[in-house]
Amino acid sequence: MNTSLVDPFVLAQDYPESLTGQLKSGHSTCVRFNRKGDFLASGRADGTIVIWDMETSGVARKLRGHTRHVQSLSWSRDSRYLLSSSQDWKCVLWDLKDGAKMRTVRFEAPVYIAEMHPYNHHLFVASIFEDQPVLVDISAPVPVKRQLPSAPKRSRLDGEDISEKQAAQDAKQTTCITIFTALGDHIVAGTSKGWLNVIETGSCKIIYSTRICSNGFIILLRLTNSGRDMVANCSDRVIRTIHVTDLLQPSVNHDDIKLEVEHKFQDVVNRLSWNHVAFSATGEYVTASTYMNHDIYLWERGHGSLVKILEGPKEELGVVEWHPTRPFLVACGLVDGGIYLFTINTPQRWSALAPDFAEVEENVEYIEREDEFDIHPIEEIQKRRLDLEDEIVDVLSVQPTKTEFDEEAFRMPVLLDIVDSDSEEEIVAVGPGTMRRRSPGEGKEWMNGAQSIESGDERGMRRPAVANGSAAVPSRVRKR
Amino acid sequence: MERGRRYSKRRRLNGVEGSSRSDSGSPDELGASPPHQDRNGSICRYGTAEPRGRSYPNSMSDRDSPDELGNATPFYPELESEQDDHSEGNSPQRSSRSSTTTPIDTPTDTPKETTPIPSPRKIQYAPYAQKMVLKGHRRGVAFSARIWDTNSGKCLHVLEGHLAGISTLAWSPDSRTIASGSDDKSIRLWDVATGKSYPHPLRGHHNYVSTIAFSPKGNMLVSGSYDEAVFLWDIRTGRIMRSLPAHSDPVGGVDFIRDGTLIVSCAGDGLIRIWDTMTGQCLRTLVHEDNAPVQSVRFSPNGRYVLAWTLDGCVRLWDYVEGRCVKTYQGHANEKYGLSGAFGIYGDVGRERERPGGIVKAYVVSGSEDGGILWWDVVSKEVLQRIDGHEGAVLGVDTWEGEHGLVVSCGLDKTVRIWERTEQAAEPSDGDHQPNGTGSFE
Known part of the structure; x- marks a missing residue:
């Protein structure tokens, strides 16, 4: 309710300007805002998860249970449940009401990323190291795992042309990342050969595949808050934004789906590669942390141009995360594990x-x-x-x-x-x-x-x- | 400076409020029942500033104050008889539940038969009548606050631990915690269930803590003090998040807006300042031409306006966005003490099912230094009701919109009185009442 009093020039500013603060609790490896943006979950290298209250910049809760590096975090829609995945081969669903572990799911390998269904906190999808991704139903104490395919679906035209060799290659593909679409009806998976697979959640079948990156694997996929756009970080040092509005139609015909790359962002001069990418609150900007570098790059999506290079702290930054409503950026340091905050400095009028x-x-x-x-x-x-x-x-x-x-x-x-x-x-x-x-x-x-x-x-x-x-x-x- | 001194002696029992103070974080719940309604509805709390023999230099009002019989004397023999009320003060309240207008205490305490206001409109104001008196606060015994059960009138807990009088209390939004600000410069947090204090009081103020308020989420506390600063606390760690260089006189009141993004503070320098919680910057300053000391301030339930009590006998409603005063409520006496009051609603409250599209109107209620409690209509500024509730000044009033719409008041007569909406006005017969221009009944 303070917007009516804030300087309109400050409100018009929609991306952060400089490093303004730091939160520190152990060595943070990943951070995630909840949907409202009042809490930030951070996973630490020692397996503890710290929930930060962004209003007080203080610790609201600590969740202990993992024994290794926390890999990913995922909030439920109402911010009550938190799903964490860790290098100790486990995923844990936490109830933040009392900080208890609701479910623990063990896998046969380390988990890259586990992502909760946007409306059902008892369903999540996990991409697993050198294995096929799984869709896990944890509504019962014993989890039900369903394996998802990784081999891309070739369209019918060249379907006859699938050679034995190609089929063998397809079989070798693994999925690096899986995320739900905004409605949760579909799962978008990125594979080690640069393919994007769209999997129907109900049937666990691939309904559409496209190759967005021909010589590299897909490191990360992120959606905007609205779910209309997706950003993909690929190992060929190019960040791509993709329209995924087709997947938001309630009854989409499988043959009509078409995911198109909208923009490609890259650093042609320095050939930088990108550690992590994120959308801004509205999806208007794309931001990325840089590999072997201390800066954060900000591109604007309307024209596809670079608007800002945020000077970071004296360490390389890993995970970047944009606040869901404000021009406020959070990044994890890779060396010290501090959480760095980038905001706007507003002078007192x-x-x-x-x-x-x-x-x-x-x-x-x-x-x-x-x-x-x-x-x-x-x-x-x-x-x-x-x-x-x-x-x-x-x-x-x-x-x-x-x-x-x-x-x-x-x-x-x-x-x-x-x-x-x-x-x-x-x-x-x-x-x-x-x-x-x-x-x-x-x-x-x-x-x-x-x-x-x-x-x-x-x-x-x-x-x-x-x-x-x-x-x-x-x-x-x-x-x- | 003269003026700055005169009001500085005040007994600020800010927020003697039942529960609605705790709701004030989300005041929109005035109408809708908050999720923790039961808790709120059944517990009321009252802080005493017990042996407040404090006197400020040059304080003219010290001498004529009925309460300042012995400065800094820890015990008052002449008032010892008050203690006798303690035992019987709790019991007779039960009978009061049967008839809401029956005097329970002394006849002087009861409002006379209140007649409903003639109303050509559909909206009926149901006058309030006394429900019970809570006694037990004694002087010179302990620096304590009490938690009461508003249904039975029993004192549930006595919160003891402060080393000096308590000026202000606030319920946390979940009603599990009470914060108290004291003249020992500290703020303590209390567990409502056990009545025990949390081990680490919030220390940092350099002078008496005069006012506190919880943020709507209960994670922050804002406090104002005689050291002229406003502090914002992270109550989890007890750390000062921000110190706002707020005022140039003792801070009188602070409040959070319903979504927690703004803080309002007011002080004896006559300024009301609106602060951004996130950045700690002042976004707006409101000042009336007369520059009268502002002793208490509150956001409206929807957060669009600010209600402020000033020592020129006015309660003003400010549109803080435009920075102007939109309403002035008068009729009470307020020259000396920092009074506080609250918003409440009347009309078709809680009868949404019977009367779809019923109109709910808002009132402002405040105490008065002549012992009265006044209700004003927010829009028309008319006095809806006036009760001579206490002997001596009524320092704090708060409301809670439950089933019966409770109003609680405290005063210098060391009692807490609970008032509830009388039901006879719910369906008024138009012939019964005579037209009365002022609308005040005695």
Whole structure:
């Protein structure tokens, strides 16, 4: 509800500008925002999952259960359940109401990525290291796994031409990534030979295949929030955006599906490869972290042009994730495992602190109104003022806004247990078995930086006219 | 500066509110029942500023205050008799449930038979009548707050742990936690179920904590203090997330908007400031020409307006986007104490099934320093009802829209009184009442 007061120029800015903060709890390997964007789940190298509250930048909950590197995270629609996959060959479904493990599914190999069905938290799809992907139903305590095919479906025209060799090659393909489409009716899978397979969730059959990358495998697929577009990161150093609107039609004819590459983003000069890709909140921008480099690239999708290279911290960045509503980007460092936050720096408008003043571009000559300094009896002024208050005000009805969600059925409980909410970096070992809390602010230099900005504001507030006296015009009308 | 001092002595029992304070995070639930309604509806809490013998230098009001008999004296023998009320104060309330208008306490406490307001419109205002009196707060005994069961009138827990008087209380949105701000400069969190304090109080303010409010999600707490700053706390870790260099006088009131993106604060310097929770920046400052000290502030249930109590005897409704005052409510006395009140609804509340398309209107309720409680219609600014509820100033009033629509008030007479909507006005017969211009009944 603050949008009506925020500077419209700030609101118009729709991508982050600079590195503004850091969250640190262990070595983070992957991060994921929930649908509302108020919580960020981060998986750590030691297997712990940390849920960050983005409002407080503090730890809301910790989930312990994995023993190795967390590979991927996936939120349910109502943000109550979280699915994690790990290099310990397990996938776990967590209930964030009490932090308990609801289901644990074991596989025969490490899991690349496990993705939850958008509407059914008891169904997920997992792509497995050197194996066929599986669709897992965990509505019962014993999981039901159904294997999904990887060999692409050749269209019927050249169907006769499938040679033995080709068939043998197809059989060798493995799936690197599987994701659900926005409605969950289909699964899009990317294979090690650069094919995109569209699999029907109900029948587990490939209904469409296309090869988007001829010499490389598909590393990652991501959807926009609307589910209309998909971005694919391939090992040929090209990022492709693909329209997937065909898959959102309720009754799509299998033969009519056509997935077309819209844009290709690459760095032709440096031949950079990309660690991880993400869409912006609206899908207007595509962002990628770079391999052996500290920067984050931002492309705009309308024209397909590079708009910004965000200078990162002193380490290579892995997973990037865009906040679902705001121009706010999060990236994981690969060396230290810190979570870096990229946002917009908004300067304090000093006129907000002093209602008598307005910020103007240049000096304006003030023209006094005819009755401006007329003297009226105070009672008369007050009576007139009270009589003017005849409008109808509505203090009850709520106007729904874009960022609010009706289905606010689940609210994560706020834990007041200090151990659960400690980001652990703040515990310092003093001696054997004895710990002490780090003094406030220590190791949080970025917060101190923010503090110093605020104290600058304070100075500006106390003397608003001096803060920017050159172009100040009193806008308040004196009635006496 | 003169003015800045005079109001500074105040007993701010902000938010004596039953539960709706806890709902204030999502005030849109005034009409719709919140999911934790049972909890809310049955528990009411009240903080005492018990031996507040504090006096501020140059404080004129200290002497004439009925409450400041002995400055900094921990115990008041002349008031000892009050303690006797403690035991019997709890019991007689049960009988009160049978008839809502029957006086339970002394006859002076009861409102006279309240007549419904003549209303040519369809909307009927059902006047409130006393439901029960909660006694038990004693002076000079402990710095405690109490949790009450609003159905039985029993005191469930006494929250003891603060080293000085408690000025302000807030329910967390899930009604499991109570936060209390005290003159010992700390804020404590209490478990409602056990009545125990969490081990780490929130420390950081350099002076008395005067006002606190929970964020709608319950993950943050905003506090205002006599040190003129507004702090934003991460209550999970007890860490100060932000300190807002808010005001140049003691902060009187703070509140969160229903979606938690804005904070409002007000202070004795006469300013009401709207802050962005995320960035900590001031987005708007509201100031009235007279610059009267603002002692309490609240967002409207839908978050479009801000309601502020000032020491010039006015309650003002501000459109904070346009930065102007849209309504002024008058009729109560407010010169000295930081009073607080609340929004509530009347009309076809809870009768959606019987009357589809029924109109629900909003009222503002506030205490008064002459012992009255006043209800105003938000739009027409008319006084809907006036009850002489307490002996001495009524410091805090809050509402809860449950089955009967409860209003709870506390005052300098050390009682908490619960008022409930009388049912006879639900279906008023038009012949019964005489037209009355002011609409106030005594």
